Amino acid sequence: MFSLPQLEAFVAVAEELHFGAAAVRLNMTQPPLSRQIQMLEKKLGTQLFGRTSRKVELTAAGATLLPRARQILDMCIKTDLDVRRVSSGEAGAITVGYTAIAGQSALPLMLRHAAESMPGVSFVLRELVSTDQMDGLVKGSVDIGLLRPIVARPGVVSRPLMKDRLVVALPEGSSLLGNMAAPQGAPLPLGSLDRLPLLMYSTKEARYFHDLVLRLFASAGAHANITQYASQVPALLAFVQAGLGVTLVPASAMAFAPAGVEFHEIDGRHGIQELNRVDLELAWNEETANPAVLRLLDLIESP
Amino acid sequence: MFSLPQLEAFVAVAEELHFGAAAVRLNMTQPPLSRQIQMLEKKLGTQLFGRTSRKVELTAAGATLLPRARQILDMCIKTDLDVRRVSSGEAGAITVGYTAIAGQSALPLMLRHAAESMPGVSFVLRELVSTDQMDGLVKGSVDIGLLRPIVARPGVVSRPLMKDRLVVALPEGSSLLGNMAAPQGAPLPLGSLDRLPLLMYSTKEARYFHDLVLRLFASAGAHANITQYASQVPALLAFVQAGLGVTLVPASAMAFAPAGVEFHEIDGRHGIQELNRVDLELAWNEETANPAVLRLLDLIESP
DNA sequence: AAACATTCATACCTTTACTGGATTGTTAAG
DNA sequence: CTTAACAATCCAGTAAAGGTATGAATGTTT
Numbered sequence: 285m286f287s288l289p290q291l292e293a294f295v296a297v298a299e300e301l302h303f304g305a306a307a308v309r310l311n312m313t314q315p316p317l318s319r320q321i322q323m324l325e326k327k328l329g330t331q332l333f334g335r336t337s338r339k340v341e342l343t344a345a346g347a348t349l350l351p352r353a354r355q356i357l358d359m360c361i362k363t364d365l366d367v368r369r370v371s372s373g374e375a376g377a378i379t380v381g382y383t384a385i386a387g388q389s390a391l392p393l394m395l396r397h398a399a400e401s402m403p404g405v406s407f408v409l410r411e412l413v414s415t416d417q418m419d420g421l422v423k424g425s426v427d428i429g430l431l432r433p434i435v436a437r438p439g440v441v442s443r444p445l446m447k448d449r450l451v452v453a454l455p456e457g458s459s460l461l462g463n464m465a466a467p468q469g470a471p472l473p474l475g476s477l478d479r480l481p482l483l484m485y486s487t488k489e490a491r492y493f494h495d496l497v498l499r500l501f502a503s504a505g506a507h508a509n510i511t512q513y514a515s516q517v518p519a520l521l522a523f524v525q526a527g528l529g530v531t532l533v534p535a536s537a538m539a540f541a542p543a544g545v546e547f548h549e550i551d552g553r554h555g556i557q558e559l560n561r562v563d564l565e566l567a568w569n570e571e572t573a574n575p576a577v578l579r580l581l582d583l584i585e586s587p
Numbered sequence: 588m589f590s591l592p593q594l595e596a597f598v599a600v601a602e603e604l605h606f607g608a609a610a611v612r613l614n615m616t617q618p619p620l621s622r623q624i625q626m627l628e629k630k631l632g633t634q635l636f637g638r639t640s641r642k643v644e645l646t647a648a649g650a651t652l653l654p655r656a657r658q659i660l661d662m663c664i665k666t667d668l669d670v671r672r673v674s675s676g677e678a679g680a681i682t683v684g685y686t687a688i689a690g691q692s693a694l695p696l697m698l699r700h701a702a703e704s705m706p707g708v709s710f711v712l713r714e715l716v717s718t719d720q721m722d723g724l725v726k727g728s729v730d731i732g733l734l735r736p737i738v739a740r741p742g743v744v745s746r747p748l749m750k751d752r753l754v755v756a757l758p759e760g761s762s763l764l765g766n767m768a769a770p771q772g773a774p775l776p777l778g779s780l781d782r783l784p785l786l787m788y789s790t791k792e793a794r795y796f797h798d799l800v801l802r803l804f805a806s807a808g809a810h811a812n813i814t815q816y817a818s819q820v821p822a823l824l825a826f827v828q829a830g831l832g833v834t835l836v837p838a839s840a841m842a843f844a845p846a847g848v849e850f851h852e853i854d855g856r857h858g859i860q861e862l863n864r865v866d867l868e869l870a871w872n873e874e875t876a877n878p879a880v881l882r883l884l885d886l887i888e889s890p
Numbered sequence: 891a892a893a894c895a896t897t898c899a900t901a902c903c904t905t906t907a908c909t910g911g912a913t914t915g916t917t918a919a920g
Numbered sequence: 921c922t923t924a925a926c927a928a929t930c931c932a933g934t935a936a937a938g939g940t941a942t943g944a945a946t947g948t949t950t
Contacts, residue, residue, distance in 0.1 A: 330674030371633030
């Protein structure tokens with residue numbers, strides 16, 4: 285196979301149609317240039333130039349080679365630049381894993397922020413529950429995770445990204461609370477949910493929320509009367525909207541609640557305040573070599 | 588800039604993810620392969636593989652390089668093949684110059700013949716008068732000429748391609764000939780055209796025909812009463828159709844004559860037969876380096 | 891736990907290939 | 921016939937590539 289310097293030499297000669305001039309352009313002397321062309325011709329098995337001592341002209345084969353040689357050289361230069369850009373983090377791709385809820389709050393914020401500061405970097409989005417994100421971070425199939433503070437696997441590090449809290453979601457104007465009804469938005473002690481039909485996070489896909497709700501109920505001395513399981517916040521809210529019961533959702537989920545649902549802060553007394561923390565973390569593999577990821581992490585740290 | 592062997596080495600390692608196996612595939616030993624990759628990384632200024640003594644994996648930069656490297660190598664192989672094909676005459680382009688009349692007779696014949704036997708070769712068609720074709724053949728802007736036997740320029744050789752003769756074209760059922768009228772297709776002595784309005788080839792663009800017609804008239808002792816000049820056969824036939832006069836056209840032009848025109852062979856007695864020869868020649872530059880042209884010439888010689 | 895196997899990196903040597911300078915050969919112009 | 925121009929050839933000197941032997945790191949097996 286021919287070599288890239290041979291193609292460069294060929295293009296120079298084809299453009300100058302003069303070995304001496306082409307040699308100057310290539311910062312070399314004429315004899316080795318002649319030899320390079322001869323080598324190229326030998327490798328291709330054909331004359332590329334018709335040349336006498338007075339003039340040089342392209343043959344049909346040479347005319348065929350010229351545009352292709354230019355194209356190959358251009359592609360090499362472009363490839364060189366692309367690889368450098370990716371290695372500097374200027375371009376590249378970041379695979380972001382995120383939970384369903386983060387997809388509605390932290391993810392858009394982060395993407396808006398990142399897309400502005402890192403044009404050229406594309407994001408691959410994968411909605412995954414926290415444990416699957418953790419697996420992905422270990423395997424390298426996920427670069428950045430937006431997940432709940434679950435047990436980290438070795439090599440994966442994280443930092444808090446958003447602090448959130450659970451709020452109570454009730455059917456609007458419901459009589460479930462009886463005479464304990466509170467005006468929209470007023471704090472509600474968890475005790476008032478005692479034995480009410482509770483729409484619960486599934487044990488498996490949303491264990492973090494499941495456990496947290498149970499802890500909160502226990503701490504308030506209330507009985508959790510679970511009547512329905514679901515793993516996604518929108519599903520739970522739809523049940524609430526239908527009047528099937530009450531549930532607890534992250535405050536950030538209020539923004540996309542359907543009509544017919546009212547929210548109340550949880551009364552923070554008796555130590556509930558400390559328990560009622562829904563954290564979202566940003567996690568990544570400590571040993572990630574993806575420069576775009578490193579840049580993104582810097583970006584999130586600094587401002 | 589990186590080199591093609593380096594790209595080949597990179598692709599092999601990226602596909603095998605194992606230096607030893609990649610080295611086998613490249614028919615070399617492992618240490619120089621490692622060095623080639625190191626060189627490539629140095630030239631690109633970045634790591635392409637994350638490697639320990641136990642495993643090899645692509646970095647983001649490496650993943651970016653892989654498809655581009657494959658593309659460059661593929662293009663090199665394809666270019667090599669294309670150049671060889673052109674140099675063997677298997678593919679390529681032939682610029683054919685042809686006169687207006689040849690464009691209606693010899694050219695389609697030749698193209699049909701050639702297109703069958705030389706798939707992959709494309710033809711660039713240029714309608715040119717014979718002298719311009721001759722210039723083009725010298726300059727190299729025309730590969731093959733279909734032209735009248737005019738004086739050849741140095742380096743241009745030719746061979747007869749088609750023998751033709753002139754025939755008389757008359758307005759159908761015309762009274763121009765008076766009582767000398769002949770049945771359709773019957774030979775007509777040129778003397779019967781004496782002093783009739785003659786539609787003539789222009790001196791400049793169709794000198795060959797112009798001179799030939801004059802010679803024929805002179806030889807028959809007839810007077811050429813020129814009433815109109817035109818350079819293209821169809822234009823002359825249109826005049827004949829309109830009843831403006833008579834003219835002489837190549838027999839091959841009868842095929843595309845308009846209705847309302849009748850043709851007669853020229854009576855060949857008194858030496859007219861020898862004069863009435865309209866030859867079409869195939870001409871090319873003796874030193875043409877275009878392999879497709881050489882193949883075409885062979886093709887025309889042999890069958 | 892220690893010996894072993896695997897695998898990539900390094901050191902050193904040999905061969906190959908490329909470069910630059912001087913020279914030659916050929917062709918067109920004065 | 922001489923000269924100028926230009927590509928090809930010859931001849932070292934040097935840079936690059938490949939091979940063998942060896943080392944270092946990390947799992948794996950006994």
